Amino acid sequence: MKRNQLKIYSLLLCFALLFTVGCSQPASQEPSAPAEDPAAEVPESGMTAGTYETVCRGFYGDFDIAVTVSDSEILDIELGEYQETEAVGGVALRLMKDNILAANTAGVDLISGATVTTAAFRAAVIDSLRQANAPEALTAAPEQPAMQELAVETDVLVIGAGAAGFAAAISAAENGADVTLIEKQDIVGGSTIISAGIVYAALDESDVAPMVDYYMERAEQHADRELLTFYAENSIDTIAFLDSIGVHWMMNVPAGTAPQPRAHFSMYEDGTFMIGSALIEPLEEEARRLGVTILTGIKATELLMEEGVVKGARAVSKDTNYTFSSEAVVMATGGFDASETLKEQYMPVAAGDFPLSNKGNVGEGLLMGMDVGAATDFKNGAIGFQIVHGSLPNSGYNASAMFAPLYVQTDGTFVAPGKDYPINYTNMKKVGDDLFYGLYDATGADSAQPAIDRGYGYQADTVEALAEAAGMDAAKLQAAFNQGDDLVNAPFYAVEARPSTIGSMGGLLINTRAEVLAEADNQPIPGLYAAGEVANSAFYYQEYPSSGSSISIGLTYGREAGKNAAAWALGE
The missing domain is CATH 3.90.1010 (Sufe protein. Chain: A)
Structure with a gap:
């Protein structure tokens, strides 16, 4: 291909x-x-x-x-x-x-x-x-073999093979630990591999404080400044680490409404970018080079505790019940926006929204942590996005809703400029509807046409005719077009756009060492670490600050989790 x-x-x-x-x-x-x-x-x-x-x-x-x-x-x-x-x-x-x-x-x-x-x-x-x-x-299902029991010993067990999990496994191995990385799906990469592969990072040391201030502003001061500062400071080293393992970059790209061009787009040598595999493949290669055991198709089900200390996990595959004995466990299991039950309970703002993240994002790691007394925090925020329709078989069709210059309600009332997808999501949620329209003129025909061809929108030679076709108020629609940047070239398009999610907010509470904190006393649970979306509550409030934040935070705290898990496991 x-x-x-x-x-x-x-x-x-x-x-x-x-x-x-x-x-x-x-x-x-x-x-x-x-x-x-x-x-x-x-x-x-x-x-x-x-x-x-x-x-x-x-x-x-x-x-x-x-x-x-x-x-x-x-x-x-x-x-x-x-x-x-x-x-x-x-x-x-x-x-x-x-x-x-x-x-x-x-x-x-x-x-x-x-x-x-x-x-x-x-x-x-x-x-x-x-x-x-x-x-x-x-053509029939093959006969299933009898379940077997298998015990595995390792210094550090990492659960989840996305960006955070690979970063943790690599870091633990670099620090001398024997590491086993398990992934419940048959393919590694988690949500990162189906993302754009963007990593958000401070430009240099002088940009650390402004970056923290920007995150705090987007979080309306409801984020944890200490954890954000650690992230911003170490995001520079995260980029250096990725450089060292062969990740190629389009550096310092503007993203959304962020005031500085801090987005780093991972890419292939041939120039292909906005593809998460360009980030995951070097991570997997480095993990294997360091001797990390990578096992797929194995789902963790329960953390093992001995006198208040985490000592491994139980897991299951299609034919084997596993008992992993370890001195430390790193949870890197992703979020929960693919679980309607957990969304209704912990992120009701996104209830019913179609999840575009990995379909394995159903929150088992969160629940396992809670089962051993981990502290959690949920603020009813979501990593929001826009799609045309969840039934469409190709992201090219759904891209028609992602990049619209502006959005309107079904009657033509202006909702949001299309400059920042998290802000678009916020404004859609304030309206409270399930269906909106993204507007284009002829300059956006390539973006709009895939959805139009599938019957998810309208096209006309005038704004008035477009309003009639879509059942909108012509004056409201014209007023909306007037708020766009030179959207004056016929034909005009209105493409269906619906709120969706590319991740969840809220989860296990951690400190700057990536140690999971206990609900009872806010102290670290010995032997338990977490990184990535399963532990992202401290960094956000209601609205996602910028593309690349989730991957970057996962990588940065994943490396910290792996380092400290190895030290704990080896008695250092």
Whole structure:
């Protein structure tokens, strides 16, 4: 896949939206019989050996597959050129192919972290098998093995393989610890890998205080200045660390309404940017180089305690119950905006909003921490965003709602300028509606057209005609257009825009050593550390301050967590 095909829409890469996928046999393509016997008769088993082709409806577009079978087995699956992101969709397709061939059935489980792509792939394989008159056994779920028990010993256990988890694992390994990193999904990267891969950092030491002041201002003075200061001071070292492991950058880019260009866009050597895998891949490579054991498909369920000290965790995979014994645990499990239950309880402002973050963001780490007495804090803020509709299969379509120059209510009343997506979200929430429209003129046609083509908006040659088509008040709509920057070139567009989230706010309370604090006495829980979205309450209030904040805070405190966890585990 050519990375440069992603362009700016990689901001939302492969969000695991739960919508319909499908497949079809090419109209001009007949299934090919085996070369040695083109007229082979159907054997008693019912399946005809040969190669059968199907078009697969992937996350980023169609691609071809060819399934080769004998009269009883799936022999091979060939993938055509696909447009899926290599670090997510590409990895998932290869895993899915291997699993199908090993089990000799297309009924294997989907790859968590890439369910859309692998559901489409599985459907396409099943379609090919049905062309071959395959027996039901080759499309049914394989027999599940009996659960086994496994005990694992390690110095430091890190739970969650996103940016914060990798940073913690690397730091702990650098400081001499034996480290095991577990990830419940089948693909590493968490929400970072499906993000734009932006890291927010102070420009230099003289910018630390202004950066802290900016965060405090956006938090209306409800953030923790001490933790913010530690973050701002060490964000410079975070960039240096990422430089050292081979991350490439577009440096010091303006982001939203932030007063300084502190955003660092991770990128590939070919210039592709706004793609989180450009950040995750070097982190994973460095962790493996340092000897970190990385285990995927393993979900932590419970922290182990001995006399008030954290001593590991229980976890489970498809076929194994794990007991991880460790001297320290780092929680880097992400947020909870993919859990409607937890949103209603701890972030009701976002209840019902479609989550664009990793679908694994359901808050288990938060709950595990609370189960051992961790202190928490929730302020009913959210990391808000905008989408066209949660059912759309491609972030390119949803990008139509992300970058609109301004937004209006369904009657045409102006809501917000499109300069800062967290501010847009805040203003939408103040109105209280579920549906808004992003406005464009001809200069934004490329951004608007994907949603228009799918029926999620309107296009007209005049503002008055656009108002009539969308059922808006023409005077209000014209007044809104007048607030845009030179939005005067026909045709004009109104694209559906809905509040959504790319993360949660609130979670476990930590100190500047990334130690998790106890609810009972506000003192550290021995052996327990946290970083990233699971512990982000101290840094925000109601509104997200800037792109790159979440990843940067996770990386910075992840490194601190790993260092201190290693020291604790090794008795230093």
